[in-house]
Amino acid sequence: MYNTLKRIAKLIFPKKLLQKNEVIFRKLVSLKYKGDKYQCNICDFNLNRFVNLDDHDLLCPNCGSRSRTRRLHKLLKEAKTLKGKVLHFSPPRSLSERFKKIEDIAYYSSDYENEFIADYSYNITAIDCESNFFDLIICYHVLEHINEDLKAMSELYRVLKPNGICYIQTPFKTGNIYEDTSITSKDARKIAFGQADHVRIYSIKGLQNRLESVGFEVEIRSFENHVSETFGLQPETVLVGKK
Template identity: 70%
Template sequence: MYTSLKKVAKLFIPKSFLQKNELLFRRLISFKYKGDAYQCNICNFKLKHFVTLNDKDLLCPNCGSRSRTRRLYKILIDEEVLKGTILHFSPPKSLSKKFKLLQNVNYYSSDFENEFRADYNFNITAIDCDSHFFDIIICYHVLEHIDEDLKAMSELYRVLKPNGICYIQTPFKSGLIYEDSKIISEKEREIAFGQKDHVRVYSVEGLQNRLESVGFKVKIKTFDKSDSDNFGFKAETVFLLEK
């Protein structure tokens, strides 16, 4: 139902009006999902079940958070790192709204292609900030879009403080990284890489090797779906990087 309503709304309602009144629309839709079986740990909405998207991910109808977003928030809270200066690429609204309310955080939200609401539009391959500037960098599902990914990784390393942490996640496959610069059409990229604006699919080992080649110390965390399952988490892998 959620997906169908969203498609209909996009067809008949102007995008600017939807964005301006998104909170109202979400409250109307989420009313049908109210229950006690699950809870979103970002907006604390209690629901009978999450929305299952076409890619099988689980979405909170109240704040729009995906499972990876809720998992990331839990990691940040559990590790008590939400302080100092934070750079957040392609920020989901559910998190950016939360982070902007934190008094001990200087929050930089950035989106280069205007797909997300953000305060900056940094080019990740040439970040317009001083070196050693950020305490925390969040770079979720970004690098698989970047042609010059090693250049982007070097920039993340440059702007991160010596005691800072960079959180990275991408889609993963087994084996080697798959990329081909000759694949340029949207249709070909969707077939090869799973999405029309992706330029590669990383393997865990392949991404680790590239990140270490620019200087990062890499820690890999693998989470099981059953961990706090009432929050709508899924099995996933997250990279924690330090200088």
Template identity: 55%
Template structure:
């Protein structure tokens, strides 16, 4: 139902209007999915169910958060990391609102292509801040879009404070990193990398090695999903990079 409704609205409204009126559509969905079986930790809405997407991810109908945002919030709270200066690349709307309310002026949400709510439009390969500026960096599903990813990693390391933390996630594959700079069309990239604007698929070990080469100490954690998890968390791999 959700996918059919979303595709119908996409055909009727331009992308900018759809983004602008998303909170209104979410209010309608919130009413329809309201219940007591689950709860989204991002918007704290109690639900009868999450929306299951095509690839198995779970979407909160009230705020649009995916499993990865909900688990990231859980990790930040458990480790008391929602403080200090925080750089957040392309945050989803619900996560942006929560972090912006909690951190105010010390929150730096950025989106290079104006597709997400953000105060800034930083190029990740040339971040306009002094060395050792941020306490925490959130870089979720960004690096697979960046042709010069090692340059981006060097910048993340540069602007992170000593003892700072950077949470990183991308799609992963088994084996080696797969990339080919000659693949440039949207159609070819979709076929090769799984999405029209991706330029590679990382392996966990390959991404870890590139981050270590940039200077980071790296921890890889695999989280397994509990059946019918109350907060709608799915299995995933998260890389934590330390300076």
């Protein structure tokens, strides 16, 4: 039902109108999902089931969080790294609205392609900030869109404070990184990289090597099983870069 309603809404309503009234729409839709079997650890909504998306991810109908978003929130909370100046690229609304309410952090949300609601529009390959500025950077599902990814990684390292932390995630494949600059059309990129606006598919080791080449110390955090079915978490890998 959720996927059908979303497709219909996108056909009927302008994008800006949907963004402006997203919270209201979600509150109405989520009424059908209320229950006591599961819980979203971001908005604390209790539900009878998560929405099973077309890509098999699990979405909270109340705040729109995906599994990876709820996992990220869990990691930040457990590690107590959400402090100081925080730079968040392509921020999902479920997190950005929550982070903005935290008084003891300076939250910088950034979106360069006008796909998310954000306060800044930083070019990740030339971030308009002084060096050693941020305590925490969140860069989820961004680098696979960037042609000059090493330049972007160097910028992430530059603006991060010494001892700062950067949480990074992309889609992954086994083997080596797959990229081909001759593939430029949307259709060809979708076939090659899984999405029309992607320019590569990283391997975990490949991404680690590139991050380390610009100076990061990298920890690989892999979650192979459902750590908490209550929160609708799924297997995934997160790279934690330290300066």
